[in-house]
Amino acid sequence: METKFRVVLGVIGADCHAVGNKIIKSVLEPLGIDVINLGVMVSQDEFIDAAIETNADAILVSSIYGHGEIDCVGFRGRCVERGLEDIILYVGGNLVIGKVDFEDVEKLFKNMGFDRVFPPSVDLEEVAKLLKADIVKQAAIRAEADFLEVRLAG
Amino acid sequence: MTIVSIDIGSTWTKGAAFSLSSDGTLALLNRASHPTTVHDLSEGFSRVLGGLVGHDDEFELFYSSSAKGGLAVAAVGLVPELTSEMAKMTACSSGAKVTQTFAYELSDDDVSSLMLSAPDIILLTGGSDGGNSFYPVRNAGRIAGADLAAAIVFAGNRSAKDAVARILQGKHLVCTENVLPALDSPNPEPARAAIRDIFLTRITSGKGLDRIVADTGREPCPTPYALYEFCQSLAAHAPELGEFLLVDMGGATTDVYSVHNQAPTPGTVHRGLPEPRLKRSVEGDLGMRVSAITAAEAAREALGSVECAISDLASYAAKVKAAPEHLAGSVEEQHFDELLAGINVATSVMRHVGRAHEVATADGVVTVQTGRDLSSVRTIIGTGGYLSHTREFSPAIWLSQIGVDRHGKRVLSPRCERYLRDPMNILPLLANVSRGFPGAAARAAVNLLTPNQPSKPPLTTKVLLAQ
Numbered sequence: 001m002e003t004k005f006r007v008v009l010g011v012i013g014a015d016c017h018a019v020g021n022k023i024i025k026s027v028l029e030p031l032g033i034d035v036i037n038l039g040v041m042v043s044q045d046e047f048i049d050a051a052i053e054t055n056a057d058a059i060l061v062s063s064i065y066g067h068g069e070i071d072c073v074g075f076r077g078r079c080v081e082r083g084l085e086d087i088i089l090y091v092g093g094n095l096v097i098g099k100v101d102f103e104d105v106e107k108l109f110k111n112m113g114f115d116r117v118f119p120p121s122v123d124l125e126e127v128a129k130l131l132k133a134d135i136v137k138q139a140a141i142r143a144e145a146d147f148l149e150v151r152l153a154g
Numbered sequence: 155m156t157i158v159s160i161d162i163g164s165t166w167t168k169g170a171a172f173s174l175s176s177d178g179t180l181a182l183l184n185r186a187s188h189p190t191t192v193h194d195l196s197e198g199f200s201r202v203l204g205g206l207v208g209h210d211d212e213f214e215l216f217y218s219s220s221a222k223g224g225l226a227v228a229a230v231g232l233v234p235e236l237t238s239e240m241a242k243m244t245a246c247s248s249g250a251k252v253t254q255t256f257a258y259e260l261s262d263d264d265v266s267s268l269m270l271s272a273p274d275i276i277l278l279t280g281g282s283d284g285g286n287s288f289y290p291v292r293n294a295g296r297i298a299g300a301d302l303a304a305a306i307v308f309a310g311n312r313s314a315k316d317a318v319a320r321i322l323q324g325k326h327l328v329c330t331e332n333v334l335p336a337l338d339s340p341n342p343e344p345a346r347a348a349i350r351d352i353f354l355t356r357i358t359s360g361k362g363l364d365r366i367v368a369d370t371g372r373e374p375c376p377t378p379y380a381l382y383e384f385c386q387s388l389a390a391h392a393p394e395l396g397e398f399l400l401v402d403m404g405g406a407t408t409d410v411y412s413v414h415n416q417a418p419t420p421g422t423v424h425r426g427l428p429e430p431r432l433k434r435s436v437e438g439d440l441g442m443r444v445s446a447i448t449a450a451e452a453a454r455e456a457l458g459s460v461e462c463a464i465s466d467l468a469s470y471a472a473k474v475k476a477a478p479e480h481l482a483g484s485v486e487e488q489h490f491d492e493l494l495a496g497i498n499v500a501t502s503v504m505r506h507v508g509r510a511h512e513v514a515t516a517d518g519v520v521t522v523q524t525g526r527d528l529s530s531v532r533t534i535i536g537t538g539g540y541l542s543h544t545r546e547f548s549p550a551i552w553l554s555q556i557g558v559d560r561h562g563k564r565v566l567s568p569r570c571e572r573y574l575r576d577p578m579n580i581l582p583l584l585a586n587v588s589r590g591f592p593g594a595a596a597r598a599a600v601n602l603l604t605p606n607q608p609s610k611p612p613l614t615t616k617v618l619l620a621q
Binding site for chain 1: 514
């Protein structure tokens with residue numbers, strides 16, 4: 001089945017929490033989002049490899065064990081290097097240890113180049129809506145860019 | 155009922171006649187061989203056939219042929235660890251020799267090196283179904299623009315198929331299902347069958363093989379393809395063998411087959427492509443004669459300076475490469491052959507199996523595994539010229555020395571507790587019979603395989619003890 005929306009999902013770093021991703025997949029798929037679940041202990045390159053091969057629209061990074069910051073640093077840069085400069089990047093979970101305001105966490109990860117950052121507890125249907133909207137928007141931006149290129153060339 | 159099996163190899167055409175009794179037991183009647191008549195294969199074939207059965211005898215015939223030691227396939231994929239790896243694995247399982255592997259977009263240099271090596275087949279893959287179509291289409295364009303005589307098997311993203319077919323029209327192109335339709339479900343079989351079919355048309359065209367087909371009304375099977383299928387059949391019909399690893403070592407290549415069920419292990423996380431139950435890998439740089447020089451280099455790398463005779467080994471390798479029919483004469487030469495064989499077995503098995511390493515996580519220590527874990531496999535089967543004929547050789551000592559690789563990762567190689575030798579080098583012939591009588595052929599193989607009891611301590615043990 002070829003769906004309109006396709007995302008790569010995984011738990012990053014040395015994190016072995018396998019359950020959350022299965023839940024995310026089970027919620028997103030009936031909503032028309034094709035989910036490639038890479039499981040646990042996924043490296044940045046494995047996310048990117050899978051996204052290239054499947055032509056995914058977005059990468060959803062989970063991190064539950066508190067080391068999200070160290071695992072995610074440089075992710076956007078690696079995407080750019082490997083030709084996925086405009087892929088949508090989401091991250092969510094227990095991203096940092098200790099009592100830190102979520103606003104600060106969000107800022108931290110957005111500065112790293114993630115498009116959206118989610119707290120430990122979130123309505124997945126809401127996430128699906130945002131995801132679809134972001135993908136559609138991104139496709140429009142890309143089409144516009146192609147058009148511009150043609151116009152400039154013409 | 156009489157069954158005749160003949161294998162047309164690059165140097166020898168070998169055959170055997172078996173009688174199949176009503177209870178399904180296969181007994182060896184006689185054997186025959188003749189140097190392969192390269193100008194007209196049917197000549198040597200008829201000689202062998204004539205040596206096995208009389209003119210008016212009724213018999214059923216199975217035969218195989220290797221095209222100049224295997225078909226050269228170049229594997230083109232997208233991501234090195236995903237479709238490129240899958241393309242390589244698929245080509246190996248179809249009996250081919252993978253000469254080159256490419257990832258991402260083919261560069262000008264890649265295209266020139268393709269033209270230089272002139273493979274028989276290019277296996278073009280890339281993208282899961284509905285996934286990336288940019289690279290497979292772009293690479294089809296690069297191949298179309300090059301002056302290449304190779305047949306092309308396209309087994310990439312289904313959505314890219316029409317564009318690829320358009321671009322490559324006029325070339326010998328076969329489109330099959332994707333080798334990796336989704337990242338967690340490898341699908342090598344359709345591409346494998348396509349490669350075999352091209353293999354067949356290529357090996358049967360000319361050289362007298364078409365005459366054999368006309369005379370006998372039977373199609374040949376590519377030799378390595380038959381052996382792969384036979385391993386599958388051995389696992390099914392001879393369960394007493396258990397999980398096993400089979401090494402087929404020739405003068406030019408060392409092929410490794412392993413049958414293993416990868417069960418999930420608690421505390422172990424698997425990364426990378428799922429492993430097939432039966433896997434074949436082909437090492438074109440490891441062999442006893444034609445590939446002796448590269449094998450000796452592998453020996454130097456593995457043994458380093460501990461092996462005092464290593465420079466003599468290099469000159470021996472040069473000598474036997476120049477004269478592949480050379481048989482070791484002196485004790486020293488036998489020692490060199492044993493060294494080459496041991497290194498070939500150890501190196502090819504190391505390349506065949508997976509790796510594991512430990513990672514400290516917030517949940518404690520976790521083992522991360524890539525590739526297949528054969529550390530529970532205890533049965534090794536040896537076939538091919540040297541392994542078949544050398545009673546004194548055992549892979550046990552060589553395999554036992556495999557530890558960690560240069561990245562500090564554990565090599566998940568088998569231990570050799572039971573070494574079964576194919577003393578008559580008959581597995582390739584039984585593999586042919588297996589196409590018609592799988593159960594009988596598998597049982598015959600088990601009966602003909604000899605548990606190896608070295609009659610004297612291996613030479614190498616002495617060397618190791620002397621260090």
